Amino acid sequence: MRIGVVTFPGSLDDHDARRAVRIAGGEPVTLWHGDDSLLDVDAVVLPGGFSYGDYLRAGAIARFAPVMSALIPAAKGGLPVLGICNGFQILCESHLLPGAMIQNDHRTFICRDQRLRVENATTAWTSDFMPGEEITIVLKNQDGQYVADEATLDELEGEGRVTFRYVVEEGGHNPNGSYRDIAGITNRRGNVVGLMPHPEHSVEAGYGPSLDGLTFFTSVLKSVVNA
Amino acid sequence: MTFVAKTNIDTVEHASTTADTQQPWAALGLKADEYDRIREILGRRPTIAELAMYSVMWSEHCSYKSSKVHLAQFSENTTDEMNAKLLVGIGENAGVVDIGDGWAVTFKVESHNHPSYIEPYQGAATGVGGIVRDIMSMGARPIAVMDSLRFGAIDHADTLRVLPGIVAGVGGYGNCLGLPNIGGEVVFDSCYQGNPLVNALSVGKMRIEDIHLAKASGVGNLVVLFGAKTGGDGIGGVSVLASETFDADGSAKRPAVQVGDPFAEKVLIECCLDLYAAHVVDGIQDLGGAGLSCATSELASNGDGGMRVWLDRVPLRDTSLRVEEILMSESQERMMAVVEPAKLAEFMAITKRWDVEATVVGEVTDGKHLEVFWGDEQIIDVPPRSVAHDGPIYNRPMQRPAYLDALQGNVPDDLARPADGEGLKAALLSLMASPNLCDKSWITGQYDRYVMGNTALATPDDAGVVRVDEETGRGVAISTDCNSRYAKLDPYAGAQLALAEAYRNVATAGAVPLAISDCLNFGSPEDPGVMWQFAEAVRGIAQGCRTLGIPVTGGNVSLYNQTGDVAIHPTPLVAVLGVMDDVARRTPSGWKATVSGESDQAIYVLGTTADEFGGSAWTQVAHDHLGGLPPRVDLERERQLGEILVGASRDGLVLAAHDLSEGGLAVALAEASLRNGFGARIWLDEVCERDGVDAFTLLFSESTGRAIVAVAATAEARFTDLCMATGFAHARIGVVDGEAGALDVQGHFTLPLDELRTAHTSTLPAIFASR
Numbered sequence: 001m002r003i004g005v006v007t008f009p010g011s012l013d014d015h016d017a018r019r020a021v022r023i024a025g026g027e028p029v030t031l032w033h034g035d036d037s038l039l040d041v042d043a044v045v046l047p048g049g050f051s052y053g054d055y056l057r058a059g060a061i062a063r064f065a066p067v068m069s070a071l072i073p074a075a076k077g078g079l080p081v082l083g084i085c086n087g088f089q090i091l092c093e094s095h096l097l098p099g100a101m102i103q104n105d106h107r108t109f110i111c112r113d114q115r116l117r118v119e120n121a122t123t124a125w126t127s128d129f130m131p132g133e134e135i136t137i138v139l140k141n142q143d144g145q146y147v148a149d150e151a152t153l154d155e156l157e158g159e160g161r162v163t164f165r166y167v168v169e170e171g172g173h174n175p176n177g178s179y180r181d182i183a184g185i186t187n188r189r190g191n192v193v194g195l196m197p198h199p200e201h202s203v204e205a206g207y208g209p210s211l212d213g214l215t216f217f218t219s220v221l222k223s224v225v226n227a
Numbered sequence: 228m229t230f231v232a233k234t235n236i237d238t239v240e241h242a243s244t245t246a247d248t249q250q251p252w253a254a255l256g257l258k259a260d261e262y263d264r265i266r267e268i269l270g271r272r273p274t275i276a277e278l279a280m281y282s283v284m285w286s287e288h289c290s291y292k293s294s295k296v297h298l299a300q301f302s303e304n305t306t307d308e309m310n311a312k313l314l315v316g317i318g319e320n321a322g323v324v325d326i327g328d329g330w331a332v333t334f335k336v337e338s339h340n341h342p343s344y345i346e347p348y349q350g351a352a353t354g355v356g357g358i359v360r361d362i363m364s365m366g367a368r369p370i371a372v373m374d375s376l377r378f379g380a381i382d383h384a385d386t387l388r389v390l391p392g393i394v395a396g397v398g399g400y401g402n403c404l405g406l407p408n409i410g411g412e413v414v415f416d417s418c419y420q421g422n423p424l425v426n427a428l429s430v431g432k433m434r435i436e437d438i439h440l441a442k443a444s445g446v447g448n449l450v451v452l453f454g455a456k457t458g459g460d461g462i463g464g465v466s467v468l469a470s471e472t473f474d475a476d477g478s479a480k481r482p483a484v485q486v487g488d489p490f491a492e493k494v495l496i497e498c499c500l501d502l503y504a505a506h507v508v509d510g511i512q513d514l515g516g517a518g519l520s521c522a523t524s525e526l527a528s529n530g531d532g533g534m535r536v537w538l539d540r541v542p543l544r545d546t547s548l549r550v551e552e553i554l555m556s557e558s559q560e561r562m563m564a565v566v567e568p569a570k571l572a573e574f575m576a577i578t579k580r581w582d583v584e585a586t587v588v589g590e591v592t593d594g595k596h597l598e599v600f601w602g603d604e605q606i607i608d609v610p611p612r613s614v615a616h617d618g619p620i621y622n623r624p625m626q627r628p629a630y631l632d633a634l635q636g637n638v639p640d641d642l643a644r645p646a647d648g649e650g651l652k653a654a655l656l657s658l659m660a661s662p663n664l665c666d667k668s669w670i671t672g673q674y675d676r677y678v679m680g681n682t683a684l685a686t687p688d689d690a691g692v693v694r695v696d697e698e699t700g701r702g703v704a705i706s707t708d709c710n711s712r713y714a715k716l717d718p719y720a721g722a723q724l725a726l727a728e729a730y731r732n733v734a735t736a737g738a739v740p741l742a743i744s745d746c747l748n749f750g751s752p753e754d755p756g757v758m759w760q761f762a763e764a765v766r767g768i769a770q771g772c773r774t775l776g777i778p779v780t781g782g783n784v785s786l787y788n789q790t791g792d793v794a795i796h797p798t799p800l801v802a803v804l805g806v807m808d809d810v811a812r813r814t815p816s817g818w819k820a821t822v823s824g825e826s827d828q829a830i831y832v833l834g835t836t837a838d839e840f841g842g843s844a845w846t847q848v849a850h851d852h853l854g855g856l857p858p859r860v861d862l863e864r865e866r867q868l869g870e871i872l873v874g875a876s877r878d879g880l881v882l883a884a885h886d887l888s889e890g891g892l893a894v895a896l897a898e899a900s901l902r903n904g905f906g907a908r909i910w911l912d913e914v915c916e917r918d919g920v921d922a923f924t925l926l927f928s929e930s931t932g933r934a935i936v937a938v939a940a941t942a943e944a945r946f947t948d949l950c951m952a953t954g955f956a957h958a959r960i961g962v963v964d965g966e967a968g969a970l971d972v973q974g975h976f977t978l979p980l981d982e983l984r985t986a987h988t989s990t991l992p993a994i995f996a997s998r
Contacts, residue, residue: 009493010493010494012678013678015679019680050403050493054403054490107997108395108398109399109402109673109675140675140677201680207811208677
């Protein structure tokens, strides 16, 4: 099972995503931003980082990279795609997912172990979770506040496309001001998933807060087999 | 690029015929005798370009002219045995240590104090960028950073001005670079008002055969400048900023601060690693302080021939820069490589793949001089060693400060101490909420500690621990420490206490300490009292390292840290690096549940406690007092303690371990409890009786050579055997109690963890958070 991980200039978690694929039992394949080929992979991860420095707007330049000209139609055709953090931002900029990410409401970078609730366990990347399951994975971002207009948010909720929500204690705030505590969403078909937290940092005992991130990768390996 | 003609260039030829021209040596930070010496070396007046080059390279920051005579003690105290693990020592961009299995690590800590005062965000950001390039230039992949930050009083206006920017700069640069920030310190003390300290550390890894050095050799080899274009930022940063004291009436020095682009540096890292892997780099040097002046003169000085450089080939952001400005610019994200002509095409193909601009700017010659041209006109013709290595050396006057007797005589023995359990509880709460001991996650949460996926421990654990080899788990632990209040009371002991604490922290995490780097932050070397402090601290570190058997691999000296006549406390920061066979076995600092509900965990305190409150956190928080002598240092005892902690970790005997330092046993117990929300029941009587101290002293004294550990009931016998084998003092003082939700010091007080957590975590957000 070949899972591609795209390296943009400024990608940071590409190596980690490839490691996670390997630990889950897949074969990681390096995809280069400047090539317009997906090398026949079975799924793609857009990793975290600061593609092209993110000096304009997170993901705004990466969206135009040659590799995206191959990825966007493939994703529309059903190829499983996971966008993590900067990858999520790129998916929004590419209009593969609705909404946008803006700066955290507290205006500072945040890195912490974050509890999430799995709201949709039917996507290509979440099928090994139980619906409603709570997981803890790493969150780290500067521009992690998910925003969209009310109609879009209602549509996402109505169609069950909110995939992950931040678990917020009563009276508390979610970590970045995301509307309706949304941490991750999917497209209608359920093959494209974007989320701010980082499953690839929670796949090995001793490194990261849990092993919950591994389930993303085992999920997609199964869904590719079943497809 | 197109050749831009410069008018009125001061050529070597012109300089030879115009001996009487007045030159701005004083404005460039040179002293009269230094200028005379340059004329003597050259046998004529220097050109303005040569003057610029000497001025930055002979600055305090680059030449270590006031500190060199003392720093020699580091190598004098290094035995052959200590050197055995050292692959590259002092004098290169960073030292390199053999950690086994063919792996080498390089690490170094460096100051960026003055730029961070002027422009907090860029000053701190480029501090991170600069140290990371030092690591890259050894041939290594950077794998982590740490930052030790020191600010004025937490509620002082200057702290409010600089802290948010410095923290955002450290985070903004390091996060975008993709390097985990695994530790460091945040210290508040009014002595740093107007002079914050930003000491940045980076560590990198490589295979031993991949070590690269900064030297230009091989006649006909090409000198390639690559990375960012050269601009007008940071001109004279090392001479004007880092080597002078600020005075209130001085002109604004903003143009001397560099501006960082972490994205460019991230690309540069990956590009360099591809260049190393392709074996197309013969010699390499980063461009940091003193920019092209430093890179060209050091490469040429370390090589076996001369070097010729055409400055007009340097890609510029601003074509109006004068030649001397191009030579002094500290524009960031630039590197200089020496490349064999046959390998140039491959070199260029790799830089192109990463969209990194690379330009051949010169060549290695069979001459003896560094020659720099603008077009056809020669503007520099100097012996490179005279610039890079044979700068002035000062043996400055030293004098033990007159105030020291009174300071050391002002012992803390008569300060009012808590009389009962309620008083002890209140003292612990106030310490845990105090600026230096409170929870720092408002700051450290702005740093990515997880990127690269190799972080096994990070702050607030005792040491940062990262994996080096993904196959075996072999990795390193690092801790940086300095208590400058101790160093103020006694700089020799203070430096050794910094060494002892960093050593202890690394061992507490389970790693064998291997080597140190240091960052020596002091006031003006022109003050004999400061110079005495400096010499004492260096002597302390050098002799301490000899006792512990670990070498100094390199480091950095930052002088002129003072405002007006008032110097900062001497701050000899020590970073100790240790190695572990498998970092997954590291020992965390907090109590935690055992696997499958294993039975009780006992808490042991290792070491003995005496009444030692000089410079302690309690005297600062409770009485705003600084006086007496710092705790006694016993490095032999530290070594024994380290062996027990490392052995216990290796044999799986301890579930948690935490070192005892500022705030003593009470603070260590509170931190270990808060880490994962597990309380403890503690009894003190037996140890009080053994050590002849009362409960207050046992809880808050800062005696050294101590740690607490949590041991599973099933491992207690083996653990106590381990301690008894070397006769090391150990006592069972309690048990971990996950149910109680409190730190219960029996017979004295019970402190609910919720109350403790609220006190501990509220301090920084109350002052700095926007929400």
